[in-house]
Structures are given as structure tokens and as C-alpha cells.
Amino acid sequence: MRLHSVKIKRLRSIEEVELKDCGDFNVLIGKNNAGKSSILLAIDTFFECIKDGNIITFNPTLKKEIDFFNKETDSSIEIVVTFGLDSNDKKDLMKVINEATQMKNPVDKIKSAKQLLITLNITPPPITYSLVTQIKLIGSYIDDDGTVILTIDDSTAQELYAESLQYRNKIKYAEEVYRVISEINVNSILREYWKLSGSTSEVLFFRYFFAPTKFAETKIPQELGIRLSSLFMFDRLVFVEGKSDEDVIREWASKLGVNFSQANVGFVIMGGVRNFAHFATETTLSFLTKRQVKMWFLLDRDEKEDSEVSKLQSRLGNNAKLKVLSKREIENYLICPSTIRRFIQSKKELEGKPIDELPEIPEIDEISNKIEECAEKLKQLSIDKRIIKKLPKLIYPSEKNLLKDPDTNTIVERINLEINSNIKQLEESKKDTENIYKEILSEVEKNWNYKKLDIVPGDLLLDQVCQIYNVRFNKTKDASRMAALMDKNKIDSEICEIIKEIGSSN
Structure with a gap:
């Protein structure tokens, strides 16, 4: 009816x-x-x-x-x-x-x-x-x-x-x-x-x-940051790490002629991948699946290994699609000489100076060279970030161990035993640090010449290039502006496929 x-x-x-x-x-x-x-x-x-x-x-x-x-x-x-x-x-x-x-x-x-x-x-x-x-x-x-x-x-x-x-x-x-x-x-x-x-x-x-059902009906829309009335308007939800990610994706979709509004696409800001588990709970996913809402989780690659990506996908199951970018972060897809040139020009024009007083805008070839130079400067930082990601997590005293066998040892003795056990584990991890460094260095060196612009932190590289010409790139404020200045044919094919999949009529 x-x-x-x-x-x-x-x-x-x-x-x-x-x-x-x-x-x-x-x-x-x-x-x-x-x-x-x-x-x-x-x-x-x-x-x-x-x-x-x-x-x-x-x-x-x-x-x-x-x-x-x-x-x-x-x-x-x-x-x-x-x-x-x-x-x-x-x-x-x-x-x-x-x-x-x-x-x-x-x-x-x-x-x-x-x-x-x-x-x-x-x-x-x-x-x-x-x-x-x-x-x-x-x-x-x-x-x-x-x-x-x-x-x-x-x-x-x-x-x-x-x-x-x-x-x-x-x-x-x-x-x-x-x-x-x-x-x-x-x-x-x-x-x-x-x-x-x-x-x-x-x-x-x-x-x-049952409490979980009622909880889903009343609490989940609030946790997603969407009003209940708005939630029913969306047929598709895209979970992204930050607001700038949404803004950039929307700009690219507009360039590609994909109408997210017509496809009833909504975005949920997770506030970083650390909140993935909060948004990808079984209750949330089943609540949205029940309403036939299609879901995508779009994440930066950062320093994630394939095993970590597999764990994230297994958490989602068949309820949602996980899209982990092949480049380090979404800003890496903005690294395009012609786009950066237009961005620098627009920043200069915003300074309010007369046109005849504006400095000469660098040529595309010059910007390409500066991109390469800045990438080399960020090489060691990229290696360091990967090493830090692979280091073992901090070890804390186990409450269970501290409260075990209260009649055998005093609490002071139990604390000392736990600390000594933790020190032993850290010493063993310390021995592995050199091996971890060599492994990461070898991996980066192997891919550096042809993938350096995918490996370095994209927002830092863009800002360093812009600073050469006395302007700054701020990820939060400028990412969508730069995306709007990019030619349609310069948008990476990986991004094009993701956007078209989200906005397709199927």
C-alpha cells in the first residue's frame, strides 16, 4: 500500500x-x-x-x-x-x-x-x-x-x-x-x-x-551524529575519519558528475580511525542493515599493514564495505603540480594585493621539482612513523597478577615481581628494534623511487611546497579548496571508482 x-x-x-x-x-x-x-x-x-x-x-x-x-x-x-x-x-x-x-x-x-x-x-x-x-x-x-x-x-x-x-x-x-x-x-x-x-x-x-533493540532505536542515531529524521533520508552512509575527508570526496564527486544528493548519500565523521570500533559495532551495523542502508568505511592507509586491514574487514563482515586507500592519506591524492599551482595562485589573490603587485606564479615544472625535493626531506619521517607503528605497545602491570596468591607474597613483593616481568618483556622488545628498523628501511627503499608520493604524509608535503612560495596549506581549511581546483582527468582512478560505486544507481 x-x-x-x-x-x-x-x-x-x-x-x-x-x-x-x-x-x-x-x-x-x-x-x-x-x-x-x-x-x-x-x-x-x-x-x-x-x-x-x-x-x-x-x-x-x-x-x-x-x-x-x-x-x-x-x-x-x-x-x-x-x-x-x-x-x-x-x-x-x-x-x-x-x-x-x-x-x-x-x-x-x-x-x-x-x-x-x-x-x-x-x-x-x-x-x-x-x-x-x-x-x-x-x-x-x-x-x-x-x-x-x-x-x-x-x-x-x-x-x-x-x-x-x-x-x-x-x-x-x-x-x-x-x-x-x-x-x-x-x-x-x-x-x-x-x-x-x-x-x-x-x-x-x-x-x-530486549534492551539492545531499544538501545539501537534511540541511541545509535545520536552516536552517529545524525538526527533520527535525517537518518531515514539516507540510503547510503559513508564513514570517514575527518570532516576534510568528506569535503574532498564531495568536491571530487561534483567534478565527476556524481550526484550524492540524488543517491541519498550521507557522511558520518568518525574522528579518526581510533574510533572505528565504536562505529563498527554489531548493534550499529545491524540497525542500519535492517533499514537497508548501504555502508562504506573509507580509511587512510597511514602505516597500516595488510593484517590490520584484514582484521578491520572481518569486524564489518558482509554488512559494510571497507575501502582502505592505497596511498597514505587522502591528501596524497591532491599532490598534483597543476593543482598546487592553482592553489598557490588563489592564495596569493586572497592577500588582496593589486594584480600588478602579485608575485609571479611558478611554472608547473618548477613545482614538480619542488615536490620531489620536499618528498626527499620527508623520507626519514616516513620511515620513523612506520617504525613507531610497529613497536610493541606499552606494558602495564596486570591487576590480575597483582591480586593473585595474596597469602603467598605481600603486595609489595607481587608488585616487584610484576615490574621485573614487564622489564624482561621490554628488554626482549628492545633487541628487536634494530631488526624492525632494517626491515622497514628495506621496504621503503625498495618502493621509494616510484611510490614516494604515496608514502610520505601528504598534508605535510603540500604544506612544505606551499611554504616555498610563502603560502600555507592547512588540511582542515584548504583540502576541499584544492580538490575543487583539480582537473577531472587528474583525479586518481582509485578515487573515481570509489566515488562512482558509492553514488551509482545500483
Whole structure:
């Protein structure tokens, strides 16, 4: 069924609003705090409350005083959703009710019905629950009287809540029951159907409530730095280490004619690869996979070894794709003489001097030579970074060892034993340092002549070249600006493939 219209009453800042003629893709435009998020929240709450076929739902999302219009808690929130019915929808509905003899009239009405209307009410605190108060078939317009399938008035609603709560409290082994439906004072047609289908006179539907699921629903969007309403707008998420990475990728995508907005691509800033484990948890990945969100983790190579990359990929499993750049970092892909020349020129022009007073911009060949010179100066730093990465981690006293055998040795003796053990391990690691250095040096020397611009820290090289011409390159501020100055045919093929994969229509 396709959502046709939504009417919302008494929700937060919304006294009453209606969205008519909803299409396959809808965009809400308005000022901040105009109510866009409230509309999305209402739609999300509606489907959350009815998704398991529930008539009544305990503990709905909207349950605080602030969720009610002007904090007035004398009236319920009302969400009315109208669905369009096509021939397949009608067939499905008729299959549900065709065994009930008393449903002949509604079946006939289904054949000519255009829409199905469902009304959900959320009662105000202190006793808050959601209840489907009406289901009816209607014609082409929402003011059509229609054919009522289910209706629940206020007195019946209170009795239904009380009876459902009673059943809920009787369940002994559930950690917490989230939703309960009881067949009591419900439309006689539905009651007859339940009896004919073999149900007992008391019908109870329930499911267990597990903390991880609820945690995922409420906490994960916050941890990703994305509002819940925004999260539902993205079909694809790209996890990057820093904001400058996102900015550079977006600039290159624009150059390549890849429309990330059309593909509903969103970016999540991890704040460095050290936070990879925080974002790549099983709960987060399953939460997003459940919503059919495609995911990519785009990481700098830095000094990562292949074994480390394999561990990162195994953590993601099949839920997301890991893209580790072949060059050290994304700034290495900006090392292009013609691009650097334009960047230097733009920086000079920003100084505000008259054109005739601007210094002469260096030629591309000269910049190429300076790039080579600066790369050679950064060679030892590149080696040092690789060695440091391969050194063993710092060793700390083990609390488990310190608390072991308290009757045998005093705490002072146990501490001294632990320290001596750690010193022995460090001495053994110290012996390996020379071997590690020789191994790294050999590896860098082997690849240096043809891969030096991939090995050195890209942001440092760009800044050193720029300093020769009295300008500076700041990774945070200038990376996207330099990407915007790069010719399309100068964008590395590896980057092109990644961007096209993320933004493809498949």
C-alpha cells in the first residue's frame, strides 16, 4: 500500500496539519523548528505502533508532556494515515476476511474502495498508550463517510487498556512485554472472524522487549551524529575519519558528475580511525542493515599493514564495505603540480594585493621539482612513523597478577615481581628494534623511487611546497579548496571508482 496522506493533530508545535497527495519521494522544506522533524516523528511513531498488527501499544515513543501541543494534556495526539489501495492490496485484504460470513458487506466495499484510513490516538500522561481507534474503507476523498471496519470509542478504549494491562501483568516469564492486544469490545465483525478462525474468546498478542533493540532505536542515531529524521533520508552512509575527508570526496564527486544528493548519500565523521570500533559495532551495523542502508568505511592507509586491514574487514563482515586507500592519506591524492599551482595562485589573490603587485606564479615544472625535493626531506619521517607503528605497545602491570596468591607474597613483593616481568618483556622488545628498523628501511627503499608520493604524509608535503612560495596549506581549511581546483582527468582512478560505486544507481 502506498501512503496517500497524513493528518496530525496536537503534536508538539503542531496544532493541526495535513500532508496531501504524498508521492514516492517527498521533500519537507521549512525554517528551523517549523515542525518538519515532528511530522517525520509522527509518521515513524505511527508505523512503529502498528507494525506488529497491534491495536493497543504500551509505552509509545510519544509519551512526555512536551510531546503534546502547548503541553496541554487534556486531549490525545491524533495521527490519521490514509493509504491508497491497488488491486493487489484489495486481494490481500479479501484473503484476510473471506472466511468470515459477516464480512460479506465489507468485502463488497473493498472492491470499490480507493483508500484505507487508519486513525491512531496517543493518550496524554500520566497513563500513556497508543490505540487504533478507527479503520475504514473510503472513496477518493478523506471526507467520504466510508465503511467502518473497526471503531473504538473513549469508554471502550479505557476498558480495553485496563483489560490489556491486566493480561500484561499476568505474564511471568517475559522480561518486559512491549505490546499487548486483547479482543474485548472490539467490532463484532472482527470478533466473529477471530472465532471462526479458531481463536479463543480472549486473544492476546505479545512480544518480548530486549534492551539492545531499544538501545539501537534511540541511541545509535545520536552516536552517529545524525538526527533520527535525517537518518531515514539516507540510503547510503559513508564513514570517514575527518570532516576534510568528506569535503574532498564531495568536491571530487561534483567534478565527476556524481550526484550524492540524488543517491541519498550521507557522511558520518568518525574522528579518526581510533574510533572505528565504536562505529563498527554489531548493534550499529545491524540497525542500519535492517533499514537497508548501504555502508562504506573509507580509511587512510597511514602505516597500516595488510593484517590490520584484514582484521578491520572481518569486524564489518558482509554488512559494510571497507575501502582502505592505497596511498597514505587522502591528501596524497591532491599532490598534483597543476593543482598546487592553482592553489598557490588563489592564495596569493586572497592577500588582496593589486594584480600588478602579485608575485609571479611558478611554472608547473618548477613545482614538480619542488615536490620531489620536499618528498626527499620527508623520507626519514616516513620511515620513523612506520617504525613507531610497529613497536610493541606499552606494558602495564596486570591487576590480575597483582591480586593473585595474596597469602603467598605481600603486595609489595607481587608488585616487584610484576615490574621485573614487564622489564624482561621490554628488554626482549628492545633487541628487536634494530631488526624492525632494517626491515622497514628495506621496504621503503625498495618502493621509494616510484611510490614516494604515496608514502610520505601528504598534508605535510603540500604544506612544505606551499611554504616555498610563502603560502600555507592547512588540511582542515584548504583540502576541499584544492580538490575543487583539480582537473577531472587528474583525479586518481582509485578515487573515481570509489566515488562512482558509492553514488551509482545500483
